[in-house]
Amino acid sequence: MVRPELTRPPVRHKFTEKQSSMISPILAVSRRTRRTPFTPRVESLGVIGYTVYNHTLLPTAFRSVEEDYAHLKRHVQIWDVGCERQVQIVGPDAAKLTQLMSVRDLSKAQVGQCLYAPLCDEDGGLVNDPIVLKLAEDQFWMSIADSDVLLWARGLAYGMRLDVEISEPDVWPLAVQGPKSDDLMAAVFGDTVRDIRFFRFETLPFKGQPMVIARSGWSKQGGFEIYLNDPELALDLWDTLWDAGKHLEVGPGCPNLIERIEGGLLSYGNDMTRLENPLECGLDKYCHHDREIEFIARDALLRISGEGVTRKIRGLKIEGDPLPGCVTPWRVHRDGLPIGRVTSAIFSPGFASNIAFAMIDQAAWDTGEVVQVVTPDGERNATVGPLPFV
Amino acid sequence: MVRPELTRPPVRHKFTEKQSSMISPILAVSRRTRRTPFTPRVESLGVIGYTVYNHTLLPTAFRSVEEDYAHLKRHVQIWDVGCERQVQIVGPDAAKLTQLMSVRDLSKAQVGQCLYAPLCDEDGGLVNDPIVLKLAEDQFWMSIADSDVLLWARGLAYGMRLDVEISEPDVWPLAVQGPKSDDLMAAVFGDTVRDIRFFRFETLPFKGQPMVIARSGWSKQGGFEIYLNDPELALDLWDTLWDAGKHLEVGPGCPNLIERIEGGLLSYGNDMTRLENPLECGLDKYCHHDREIEFIARDALLRISGEGVTRKIRGLKIEGDPLPGCVTPWRVHRDGLPIGRVTSAIFSPGFASNIAFAMIDQAAWDTGEVVQVVTPDGERNATVGPLPFV
Numbered sequence: 001m002v003r004p005e006l007t008r009p010p011v012r013h014k015f016t017e018k019q020s021s022m023i024s025p026i027l028a029v030s031r032r033t034r035r036t037p038f039t040p041r042v043e044s045l046g047v048i049g050y051t052v053y054n055h056t057l058l059p060t061a062f063r064s065v066e067e068d069y070a071h072l073k074r075h076v077q078i079w080d081v082g083c084e085r086q087v088q089i090v091g092p093d094a095a096k097l098t099q100l101m102s103v104r105d106l107s108k109a110q111v112g113q114c115l116y117a118p119l120c121d122e123d124g125g126l127v128n129d130p131i132v133l134k135l136a137e138d139q140f141w142m143s144i145a146d147s148d149v150l151l152w153a154r155g156l157a158y159g160m161r162l163d164v165e166i167s168e169p170d171v172w173p174l175a176v177q178g179p180k181s182d183d184l185m186a187a188v189f190g191d192t193v194r195d196i197r198f199f200r201f202e203t204l205p206f207k208g209q210p211m212v213i214a215r216s217g218w219s220k221q222g223g224f225e226i227y228l229n230d231p232e233l234a235l236d237l238w239d240t241l242w243d244a245g246k247h248l249e250v251g252p253g254c255p256n257l258i259e260r261i262e263g264g265l266l267s268y269g270n271d272m273t274r275l276e277n278p279l280e281c282g283l284d285k286y287c288h289h290d291r292e293i294e295f296i297a298r299d300a301l302l303r304i305s306g307e308g309v310t311r312k313i314r315g316l317k318i319e320g321d322p323l324p325g326c327v328t329p330w331r332v333h334r335d336g337l338p339i340g341r342v343t344s345a346i347f348s349p350g351f352a353s354n355i356a357f358a359m360i361d362q363a364a365w366d367t368g369e370v371v372q373v374v375t376p377d378g379e380r381n382a383t384v385g386p387l388p389f390v
Numbered sequence: 391m392v393r394p395e396l397t398r399p400p401v402r403h404k405f406t407e408k409q410s411s412m413i414s415p416i417l418a419v420s421r422r423t424r425r426t427p428f429t430p431r432v433e434s435l436g437v438i439g440y441t442v443y444n445h446t447l448l449p450t451a452f453r454s455v456e457e458d459y460a461h462l463k464r465h466v467q468i469w470d471v472g473c474e475r476q477v478q479i480v481g482p483d484a485a486k487l488t489q490l491m492s493v494r495d496l497s498k499a500q501v502g503q504c505l506y507a508p509l510c511d512e513d514g515g516l517v518n519d520p521i522v523l524k525l526a527e528d529q530f531w532m533s534i535a536d537s538d539v540l541l542w543a544r545g546l547a548y549g550m551r552l553d554v555e556i557s558e559p560d561v562w563p564l565a566v567q568g569p570k571s572d573d574l575m576a577a578v579f580g581d582t583v584r585d586i587r588f589f590r591f592e593t594l595p596f597k598g599q600p601m602v603i604a605r606s607g608w609s610k611q612g613g614f615e616i617y618l619n620d621p622e623l624a625l626d627l628w629d630t631l632w633d634a635g636k637h638l639e640v641g642p643g644c645p646n647l648i649e650r651i652e653g654g655l656l657s658y659g660n661d662m663t664r665l666e667n668p669l670e671c672g673l674d675k676y677c678h679h680d681r682e683i684e685f686i687a688r689d690a691l692l693r694i695s696g697e698g699v700t701r702k703i704r705g706l707k708i709e710g711d712p713l714p715g716c717v718t719p720w721r722v723h724r725d726g727l728p729i730g731r732v733t734s735a736i737f738s739p740g741f742a743s744n745i746a747f748a749m750i751d752q753a754a755w756d757t758g759e760v761v762q763v764v765t766p767d768g769e770r771n772a773t774v775g776p777l778p779f780v
Contacts (some may be wrong), residue, residue, distance in 0.1 A: 027417035028439040028450035029717045031733055032536060032659030049418040052442035055536065055659060060418035122548055127541065146422060146445065148538035151517065155542040158512055158686065159549015269422030269445060296548065327419045343421055 033057060033301045037172050037234030040051070041242075041389025045252040053146045056083035059254040066349070068251075069258040072078070072221055076180035077253025078241050082172035087130075087142040087150045093162040098132060100155065100160075100296050103278055105288035109134045114199040114214050117142075118286055119149065124277035124300035127152055129268050131216060133227075141227075143173065144266035156296075170231060176241065177223035180248045185224050187244040189213065193224065201227075206237055218255045220263035232327060257325075261346050261355055264315070264388030271313060271343045271357045272390055277301070279309050280359065282387060311340065311361050315389050316373065318354035318382040321349035323375050331374040332382070339364040342373055348389075351359070355389055399423050415599070423447060426472025427562050427624030431632075436641040443536045446473035449644040456739070458641075459648040462611055466570035467643025468631055471615070477520075477532040477540045481554040487547055488522060488530045490686050491539075493668055494680035499524045502554075504589040504604050507532075508676055509539065514667035514690035517542055519658050523591060523617075531617075533563065535658035546686075560621060566631065567613035570638045575643060577634040579603065582738035583614065591617075596627055608645045610653035628665040651736045651745055654705070654778030661703060661733045662749045667691070669699050670749065672777060682721045701730065705779045706763065708744035708772040712737035713765050722748055722772070729754045732763055738779075745779055746772070 027050050028035070034056040036042075042059050049060045059080060062068055071077065089098055091372055099106050102117040109115055111134050119127040119142075128149045130142040142149055153166045176185055185193040189204050193213065196202050201214035212227035225288040228234055237333060242250060272281045281302065289301035316332075328343035345356035356373070364371055417423070417440050424446040426432075432449050439450045449470060452458055461467065479488055489496050492507040499505055501524050501728055509517040509532075518539045520532040532539055543556045566575055575583040579594050583603065586592050591604035602617035618624055632640060656662055662671045669677060669691065679691035706722075719731035735746035745764070759774040 025417050025419075025437055026439040027415050028441050029415075030441065030660055030715065031717060031719060032439060032655075032657065033717075035718055047415055049416040051418045051420065053424060081585045121544055148541055151542035152545040153546020154511055155547075157545075159546045159551075161549075267420075267422065270420055325420065327421060327423075328425055329421060358626055 019138075022104040029057070034344060036080055036368050037228065037231035038080040038082055038162050038174060038238055041235060041238045042252065049250070053083035054085045054144065054148075057084065058083040059252075060257075061254065062252045064344075068253055069256050069349070070221065071249075071251050071379075072178050072253055072256055072259055074179065075249040075251060076176060076178035076184045076223075076245055077251050078238060078245075079175035079177055079217075079253050079255070081175045081255070083146075084143050084173045084225075086169055086171045086227070087144055087153055088103065088165050088167050088169045089140045089142070089153060091138060091162075091164040093157075093164045094138045094140055096151065096354060097157055097160075097162050098142070099163050099293060100156065101127070102132065102295060103288065103297050103301060104286045105291050105293050106132065108294060111136055112200055112202070114216050115199060116199075118283050119152075119280045120278060120297035120301070121152075122296050122300060124279075124297050124304050125272060126268065126276055126278060126281070129197075129266075129272070129283075131214075133212065133214070135212070141169075141171075143225075147268065148250075169172070170229065171332070172228045172231060172234065173242075174226045174228055174234075174237060175217045175223060176226070177217045177219045178221045180245075181221075182249055184241060184245045184250060185213075190241055191288050196224070206240075207233060209233060218265060219259050220265070221259070235348065257344075258346050258348060261344055261357065262348050262350050262389060266313065266357065267344065276359070277304055277309070278298035279304055280311055281313050309362075311359050312365050313357055313387065314360045314365055315385045315387045316342065316356040316358045316371070316382040317351065317385060318345065318356055318373055318375070318380050320380050321377070323354050323377055323380075326356070330376075332360065332371050333374070334364050334369070334371045345375075351389060354380075358384075358389070360384060395727065402650060408463060418440070419447070422543075424468055426534055427618065427621035428470040428472055428564060428628055431625060431628045432470050432642065433452045437642070442536065442691055443473040444475045444538075446475065449471040449642075450647075451644065452642045455647050455736075457567060458643055459646050459739070461639075462568050462649055463640060463642055464569065464576045465639040466566060466568035466613075466635055468628060468635075468639050469565035469567055469607075469643050471565045471644065471645070473536075474563045474615075476559050476561045476617070477534055477545060477555050478533070478559045479530045479554050479668055481528060481552075483547075483552040483554045484530055485526045487543065487552050487554050488532070489741040490546065491517070491543065492522065492685060493678065493687050493691060494676045495681050495683050496522065496524075497683060502590055502592070504591060504606050506589075506676060508668045508673050509542075510668060510687035510691070511664070512686050514664050514669075514687050514694050516666055516668060517664060519614050519656075519662070519673075522602075523602065523604070525602070530739055531559075531561070532616075537658065560619065562618045562621060562624065564616045564624075564627060564631075565607045565613060566616070567607045567609045567643065568611045570635075571611075571613035572645065573596065574631060574638055574640060575603075578630055586614070596630075597623055599623060608655060609649055610655070611649070643661070647734075648736050648738060651734055651747065652738050652740050652779060656703065656747065659733065666749070667694055669694055670701055671703050673754045699752075701749050702755050703747055703777065704750045704755055705739065705775045705777045706732065706735075706746040706748045706761070706772040707775060707779075708735065708746055708763055708765070708770050710744070710766070710770050713744050713767055713770075716746070720766075722750065722761050723764070724754050724759070724761045727753075727762060735765075741779060744770075747777070
């Protein structure tokens with residue numbers, strides 16, 4: 001049998017066409033859906049599912065999303081986030097190009113700083129929402145969400161004749177997340193990691209190899225991201241963390257759907273796309289079109305903010321039993337009039353409710369508004385509220 | 391249970407770390423891994439596995455890769471290739487930008503023509519290898535492989551101040567492939583489809599809605615691609631083809647790994663990437679750097695062709711039992727000296743052998759050379775040969 005992973009009957013759960021989100025197809029992997037240097041450990045620790053992110057495997061659950069969530073909030077987890085690819089911009093025009101792509105003012109950014117910086121095009125549409133790491137005055141990494149930022153950057157640099165080199169370096173982030181992250185990291189890298197401030201990085205050695213280590217990560221539970229720059233050390237790094245974490249109940253993990261929605265973390269491609277702008281997505285504080293800096297989206301954001309946005313991403317609490325995952329936008333209406341759509345949803349143990357992100361029109365975006373959501377399990381009432389959820 | 395698709399134990403086949411390509415994880419779907427308008431039919435017809443391609447689901451097998459292959463070569467199949475997203479370039483500078491991105495001379499392209507046109511950057515690296523459809527003198531579609539060509543195009547257009555609009559239209563290709571394709575298409579669209587020449591398209595109505603229909607597709611068995619431009623008609627189109635094809639033994643299908651390797655069809659992201667150039671990938675006949683036309687990669691290709699390439703994609707026949715799929719490049723050496731890597735491999739019923747694509751150094755690229763491939767099932771001898779295989 002040549003491709004055994006392609007000959008197993010699919011598993012279906014109460015399959016009907018309406019509830020087609022319940023199907024569980026397997027993922028056929030190939031070189032194009034890149035493995036990371038950590039994938040062998042992820043597999044031997046029993047990963048259940050993957051998604052594909054930046055043409056790379058990203059685990060989505062180990063025990064179950066619910067169990068992983070409970071563990072993440074109490075202990076410490078190691079996450080293979082090698083799919084967070086870096087777009088490296090180096091050269092005399094590196095700072096200029098990085099700023100052109102971003103809507104955030106990077107002029108005062110310091111070496112050693114990580115900055116959440118939405119990237120927007122000339123229409124104000126979101127291209128990506130990376131963390132920008134300033135490695136040197138003329139060297140930046142964009143640690144990207146799921147779109148080929150490298151191609152946009154190279155197109156801009158070529159077209160504008162900028163003096164930069166743009167590449168995807170052989171760097172593979174590994175995250176350590178959860179309340180015991182400081183203890184685990186200190187056991188491996190020394191107590192100096194405890195002094196790394198939020199969204200700052202230090203360069204610390206592992207087996208003599210200096211690596212960028214940042215206090216950051218895609219959860220609200222605290223933690224670090226280690227930017228592994230030598231794939232040959234990947235399994236050694238994983239195993240060292242694992243062994244040092246046994247008394248801390250370390251476990252394998254990954255960005256957790258419950259935790260990220262509870263924490264109000266938007267996901268590029270799910271909750272925001274090139275068809276939305278950052279002012280609609282509640283990213284106003286990262287938008288510096290009011291400052292005298294040059295970036296591609298500035299005129300568009302000035303126009304949009306002048307006119308005022310007419311829809312915004314809001315939190316919803318949806319009544320009733322736990323809902324299935326949101327794989328296509330769910331329509332939202334009020335008294336039969338369409339007023340938006342849900343893009344991510346999950347049952348939250350913390351709020352004992354279904355919670356969701358929804359793009360909602362101005363007519364219904366006020367906190368306390370009651371709207372109707374067309375879910376795969378039928379229409380449900382929901383209440384509009386702030387993000388993060390309260 | 392909130393996400394039932396994430397709580398099932400994974401299926402493993404003879405799992406060892408060495409053979410980790412044998413794992414069968416499930417694919418966790420979300421809005422970001424977009425469904426197509428045809429996905430409900432794909433699911434109800436029992437799709438076994440997906441990959442993610444252009445942030446969109448692409449089926450990889452229905453019965454098994456082997457059974458799908460046998461059926462494709464005898465009958466006719468309907469393929470959901472909605473993941474072949476279109477990058478639409480419209481405006482006074484549309485022809486100029488399309489040419490700038492491509493290495494193929496498009497100056498004599500006619501409206502109604504489809505052209506396989508590798509896209510390359512200023513280093514000669516492959517960005518994508520789409521089919522370009524010339525819809526009008528100032529309107530082109532690039533029907534793309536798996537990379538965000540739209541971002542590159544928009545970056546170039548912004549930087550070069552070109553007068554174009556670039557978008558992803560609401561168009562979802564559906565392929566009809568196999569030796570009985572003409573009969574099936576004629577039953578639905580009339581005998582006029584029989585007159586569509588290879589890599590030409592006509593605009594024909596379905597339920598009164600005019601659609602682009604091309605004689606093209608990602609197999610060597612013949613067939614058509616229907617560029618559905620009204621998602622509301624998707625299931626109607628699928629069902630109409632299905633009903634008309636019953637006496638032809640129509641079946642669901644998808645790009646088939648055996649058939650595409652047997653046919654010598656390279657896959658972007660698998661067999662060629664931005665780190666390879668088209669002269670290394672055997673795409674010489676599409677490279678027109680010797681003509682006086684302006685495109686971004688021209689200087690790089692002139693330099694590369696002047697120096698001569700030192701490695702090329704070649705066919706390999708690998709001895710022994712059927713091998714597992716190639717999920718990371720397999721090292722190739724000769725007498726212990728590294729001379730290349732395998733990027734796609736499959737057991738071919740047609741050739742009664744494992745066949746593979748491999749990038750091979752000049753020292754060993756001649757037909758008949760015997761090399762060694764480091765496969766997950768151990769080292770095997772292989773013979774170098776031409777593509778397509780003979």
